[in-house]
Amino acid sequence: MSDKEKKQNGQAGGVNSQKPEKKMTKYDLKMQRRREEELRQQKRSRYSTIAGVVILLIIVGVLGWKFYEGYQDKHGAYVTVGEHEVQRSEYEYYFYSGINSMYSYYGTYLSYMGLDLSKPLDEQAYMESMTWKDYFDQQAIGQLKQVYALTDAAAEAGFEYDASEDVNSFVESIETGAANADKSVSDYVKASYGTLATLDNVKSYVEKSSIASAYYESIEDATEITGEEVENYYDENKDNYDSVDYLACKIEADMPEEETEAAETETAAETGTSGETETAGETETAAETETVAETETMSEEEKAAQEAEQKAAEEAAMAEAKTKADKMLKQISDESSFEELYSEYATDASVESRKTNVKKSSVSPSAVAEWLFDSARQAGDTEVIEDTAGDAYYVVYFMDRYLDHTKTVDVRHILISSAAETTEDMTEEEKATAEENAKAEAKQKAEDIYSEWKDGEATEDSFAALAEANSEDTGSSADGGLYEAVTKGQMVAAFNDWIFDDARKPGDTEIVETDYGYHVMYFVGDNAEEWYTKIESTLLSNKMQEYMTNLTDSLEVVDKRGNIDYLHVSETESETTTGTAADTTAETAGETAGETETAGETETTAETEK
The missing domain is CATH 3.10.50 (Chitinase A; domain 3)
Incomplete structure (x- = not known):
């Protein structure tokens, strides 16, 4: 077949035409392998890119979660009290306030209670089913429930209270404490109330506590105790x-000595008359060891006989005393x-x-x-x-x-403290001089105030005004120096003797000296009988406790993050533990101010827990 014919049949350059295979040279093989390697590299690169993105996402996720956890720890809900989310800084404010308060009250005696503030609180047992951390957690939760319950009730009732004075007093005490502790205010606040505490957020907690306290007092003032209630309570109690x-x-009874005591006494007597150089401690130890050894070698029958003999001797001694009686x-x-x-x-x-x-x-x-x-x-x-x-x-x-129908009394006073400012580097003579000068200055100031009152209107109201302006007794100065329903023995001796003098009558005044300083006194007059005021106080306390119980019972505390162990203990076990820090919140604001004054002494509390 000719070429022309092949073309006409479509076989030349057509779809079915076949070219002879090209022979692969070494160069061709090398280039092919290079292309294949490039393809594999591109594939690996794509996989690496995808894996890198996945790893990056994981890293970002972990860092994001850690950031979220850190943020939540500082700004999120540490616990929830009712509908209120309580941040960790606020929780720690109440937690460390509880520790500060206990330290200010017991001081160095805490060790006798089994509490060492230099060690982790969750490693120290308060009782069988409770650590010291659990105890202070429970106090903090109790305070938070009361404060939020009261502030909620205050808001609902439209109650208003200006807490600025309370907050300012708190700030002053913080600044004084920081200066005494040689710390910055910021460091002092953290040392006292936890690492997240700042002056601003602690001020807000003080304000809230003050409002709660003021509302509590308004309810207490409005709570009536009738004479019939007092009489009925007396009849029952x-x-x-x-x-x-x-x-x-x-x-x-002239009780016989125990065998071991007799042995020790005899040995001690022999030691006192001998010329031996053996110490008393060594002798006593030797005597005890010998007595124990003798006891251990006794048979059960001999021990029983000895115990029976001892018991018979004791019964005889008691019988002799009974005969005499x-x-x-x-x-x-x-x-x-x-x-x-x-x-x-x-x-x-x-x-x-x-x-x-x-x-x-x-x-x-x-x-x-x-x-x-x-x-x-x-x-x-x-x-x-x-x-x-x-x-x-x-x-x-x-x-x-x-x-007993002894009456209580009402009295006003203006305290001028005679306490001297001394330092450790002062000699005893310098301290004595400072104390003498402080006493003289206090006396002179008291006399000047007394003269000012007598030269003025010389009324109870004018005395109250001078007390508010000058008295150093923080417990009464805001009330014009007034103490109501004071009972015998309630005040220090000289103060007590003056107000309960049989000749005392309303309007009497005088300057009285006590260990606290000089008191310019104003006798207001008699109040109710002591027994009556005590029952009245008890009934009021019972009513307010019932009020607080009803107010807080429905306030649920939720600890989703598991920060507070004792909340997760069964109800039965919880009921065996002690109650919250206080039955009421009447003293919350006052305690807050008092705690900050001693925070310098207790700065190890928050720092230890960090």
């Missing part, structure tokens, strides 16, 4: 308010005969036999108190009463039971 007059003679009892016919017999029978005749105006809680032992306050008791009744704990018998003569 007479034993707590009545007083008794009686005579008592204590006759102690019974003998005295038979000779008593009246008060005079009791007092004549007293010196003969009393173990310690220097102790006064006559007891007057004694409350049940003050009578000891309790068996004597129960006998005295028995409703069947009549004047002239006598009895011999055993005191097993004290190894003694009491011969008791009942004289009278009655309700």
